[in-house]
Amino acid sequence: AQSVTQLGSHVSVSEGALVLLRCNYSSSVPPYLFWYVQYPNQGLQLLLKYTTGATLVKGINGFEAEFKKSETSFHLTKPSAHMSDAAEYFCAVSRYSSASKIIFGSGTRLSIRP
């Protein structure tokens, strides 16, 4: 079975500070890993994903994440936070299989202080 744990339901950083959102996964097979962002009153939008290959994945809006198999982690970072980054962030895991579903974490709300 696969699962995802997001550490911290709420993270608050100052504008211009480093953003670090933590995600750990559990999977018995090589996983596919995703970060989605949900702005208020909107649907989810893909930020980035890891399938195979390079373990450092760059996404939209200056975000990136690194797949670390030894740590079973896929933390999301951004060097300098903008006010527009305030949103809910979801880490998710799936695997190659027909009818495989994506399992979402519980989400981390990112707040940006002026």
Add this chain to the structure above:
Amino acid sequence: DTAVSQTPKYLVTQMGNDKSIKCEQNLGHDTMYWYKQDSKKFLKIMFSYNNKELIINETVPNRFSPKSPDKAHLNLHINSLELGDSAVYFCASSQDVVSGSSDTQYFGPGTRLTVL
């Protein structure tokens, strides 16, 4: 053009009623999904269809019945609504199902269902 659209955006109804939520995607994708997001933002898959065929059916009360008239549409019908059905329901689509677990899912804007 909206890629994945849902109607209605808001739905307020009484317990015991029957309601439907419609979803359409114009991306040419083969797979569509319904998710439920509860008040704590927890997102859980309910159903998935590939080319009108049901491929994922999670443990969902049989009061919930998805219907896919064609691969661009996936509607959700809910019978005998209960207070616990209040949530935001998201429709999503992705390109393929076999390799589709790595495919990006495109989400609709959500339907906020409130059962009184």
